[in-house]
Amino acid sequence: MPNETILVVDDEANIRDLARLYLEKDGYRVILAQDGAQALKLVQDNELALMVLDLMLPEVDGWEVCRRVRTDSNLPILMLTARDDDIDKIVGLEMGADDYLTKPFNPRELVARVRAILRRTTDSASGNASDDVRQIGTVTIDPKSREVMADGKRIPLRTKEFDLLLTLADHPNIVLSREQLLDLVWGYDFYGQTRTVDVHIAHLREKMGDSVTIETVWGMGYKLVTA
Numbered sequence: 001m002p003n004e005t006i007l008v009v010d011d012e013a014n015i016r017d018l019a020r021l022y023l024e025k026d027g028y029r030v031i032l033a034q035d036g037a038q039a040l041k042l043v044q045d046n047e048l049a050l051m052v053l054d055l056m057l058p059e060v061d062g063w064e065v066c067r068r069v070r071t072d073s074n075l076p077i078l079m080l081t082a083r084d085d086d087i088d089k090i091v092g093l094e095m096g097a098d099d100y101l102t103k104p105f106n107p108r109e110l111v112a113r114v115r116a117i118l119r120r121t122t123d124s125a126s127g128n129a130s131d132d133v134r135q136i137g138t139v140t141i142d143p144k145s146r147e148v149m150a151d152g153k154r155i156p157l158r159t160k161e162f163d164l165l166l167t168l169a170d171h172p173n174i175v176l177s178r179e180q181l182l183d184l185v186w187g188y189d190f191y192g193q194t195r196t197v198d199v200h201i202a203h204l205r206e207k208m209g210d211s212v213t214i215e216t217v218w219g220m221g222y223k224l225v226t227a
Helices: 013-025 036-045 062-070 086-094 107-126 159-169 178-186 195-211
Strands: 005-009 029-033 050-054 077-081 099-102 134-136 139-142 147-150 153-155 213-217 221-225
Touching (some): 005 013, 013 029, 029 036, 036 050, 036 062, 050 062, 050 107, 099 107, 139 159, 159 178, 159 195, 159 221, 178 195
Parallel strands (some): 005 029, 005 050, 077 099
Antiparallel strands (some): 147 153, 213 221
């Protein structure tokens, strides 16, 4: 959506400037931060649509920025990592990042990732999916309020965790591949890198406990078992 504000956080001026150039060409308003402390202040002082966040930052690193933002906000976060290292990506995703991009990156891919994250966020907020409440055993999933109740208790889920559970609930007892889940929940593929689905499934299982059964079908994907 035009004029949405994107915060780009990176200690390398050329990365910040390149990201701003391409994002502004695509119609976004862009503000910049060069360290984690500055980023946290800008998050507080601005109405942001998304944050592009480098992990390796001075003052306060990207992991800590992500952790602090996630304590009280579902602001979409696209994290940047300088290494093609699974551990960086997994830790970032576990802390609540929505997506990752390895540096050096194609700026057009950055814009495509931003668009996809914002499209999914807008679709979720506007209720483009059916607003009907889903009932899975003792679990109630309400797309309008984006709340999940299990045995009468509210289960706090992050944005993508909720979207993932809703997608599985909409395909009960059907195996969905990681690639299908990436497309349905994130709105695009990860160019073959599907570990983010595994991380979010693990989070869902931990939070939902025995109230739902998400089965791993080895070599294929996952399914939500209802019978």
